[in-house]
Amino acid sequence: MAEVLVLAEHSADGGVKQVTLELLTAARRLGAPSVVWTGPGADAAAARLAEYGAEKVYVAGGAEFDEYVVAPKAELLAQLVASVTPAAVLVAGTTEGKEIAGRLAVKAASGVLTDAVNVVPGDDGAPVAEQPNFGGAITVHSVVTAGTPVIALRPNAVSPERSPGAATLQPVAFAASDAAKATTITGRTPAEPSQRPELTEAQVIVSGGRGTGSPEGFQVIEELADALGAAVGASRAVTDAGWYPHQFQVGQTGKTVSPQLYIAAGISGAIQHRAGMQTAKTIIAINKDPEAPIFEIADYGVVGDLFTVIPQLLDEIAKRHR
Numbered sequence: 001m002a003e004v005l006v007l008a009e010h011s012a013d014g015g016v017k018q019v020t021l022e023l024l025t026a027a028r029r030l031g032a033p034s035v036v037w038t039g040p041g042a043d044a045a046a047a048r049l050a051e052y053g054a055e056k057v058y059v060a061g062g063a064e065f066d067e068y069v070v071a072p073k074a075e076l077l078a079q080l081v082a083s084v085t086p087a088a089v090l091v092a093g094t095t096e097g098k099e100i101a102g103r104l105a106v107k108a109a110s111g112v113l114t115d116a117v118n119v120v121p122g123d124d125g126a127p128v129a130e131q132p133n134f135g136g137a138i139t140v141h142s143v144v145t146a147g148t149p150v151i152a153l154r155p156n157a158v159s160p161e162r163s164p165g166a167a168t169l170q171p172v173a174f175a176a177s178d179a180a181k182a183t184t185i186t187g188r189t190p191a192e193p194s195q196r197p198e199l200t201e202a203q204v205i206v207s208g209g210r211g212t213g214s215p216e217g218f219q220v221i222e223e224l225a226d227a228l229g230a231a232v233g234a235s236r237a238v239t240d241a242g243w244y245p246h247q248f249q250v251g252q253t254g255k256t257v258s259p260q261l262y263i264a265a266g267i268s269g270a271i272q273h274r275a276g277m278q279t280a281k282t283i284i285a286i287n288k289d290p291e292a293p294i295f296e297i298a299d300y301g302v303v304g305d306l307f308t309v310i311p312q313l314l315d316e317i318a319k320r321h322r
């Protein structure tokens, strides 16, 4: 069975990010998954990777992955594509993952598909990716017709499923080229520690829009998020107004999310917002305008004032926790 390369994403503590387990689950449909691990920590991660079906783990443990931006990772993948001839390469559809996918595709003279929400083998066994387009209005199924398919799969799009693999560690001799070292990381500013899950990985997101009215009004969104163990998102109207930081913006020019549950409160549902959240499994909208476009894509809708609806929701959640 042909190998399918999966580029591992590391969590802040050096562990395995959930999206890597999702990629492994998708890779198993296409062939034998081989993880590509950059930097230290492969020994500690191997058991987790094995749990989700990794047969091999290619380990390039050099410091260059930490010192330079994404170019060395793309070079490493290109080297492995040339030596292993995999059936496909799967990367996370994160900002970094998509940049790596593009660079790899150029190096390997391959086609690349980004923002995929699913990938399955086609009749000939080659991967077929499902991609929402035009803000989710159209879903297309795409195949790569040149080279090794490079596919960036959105976090949370595939449910990770366990299936034991050997996760045999295989060291890879790799030295980044001078060109790949052209952009150096000069410093890192750790994100403010937050008890909330990371927006692009969260299973539940509570997002607030202009309907929250002010930074103070937006606090009710945080309260609901905390009651549900959710991440907080915001529309661009909110981030542009400075009511909430830009890194929490969801949409075309913000983050793309695919949680199990997305609660949109006081958000009209403009196409640019929908582009970033339309693939959520379940969408609940709270809006006082029954004609708001968000209701067109909502699974459940509450027509009402969010400052009345959310406190009632919080009471109900609190009752269940008593």
Ligand SMILES: Cc1cc2nc3c(=O)[nH]c(=O)nc-3n(C[C@H](O)[C@H](O)[C@H](O)COP(=O)(O)OP(=O)(O)OC[C@H]3O[C@@H](n4cnc5c(N)ncnc54)[C@H](O)[C@@H]3O)c2cc1C
Pocket (backbone or CB within 6 Å): 208, 209, 210, 211, 212, 234, 235, 236, 237, 238, 249, 250, 251, 252, 253, 254, 255, 265, 266, 267, 268, 269, 270, 271, 272, 273, 276, 286, 287, 288, 289, 292, 304, 305, 306, 307
């Ligand atoms: C190139 C481009 C890129 C863009 N990228 C993005 C993007 O990435 N993300 C994004 O979000 N937008 C983006 N936008 C902006 C987008 O077009 C909308 O302007 C924006 O999404 C609107 O935000 P909103 O829904 O919060 O505000 P509004 O459209 O003003 O909607 C507010 C909603 O709140 C409801 N409401 C008001 N008060 C209450 C209340 N008390 N209780 C309940 N409901 C209430 C109203 O009925 C209304 O539906 C982009 C625009 C452009 C041109």
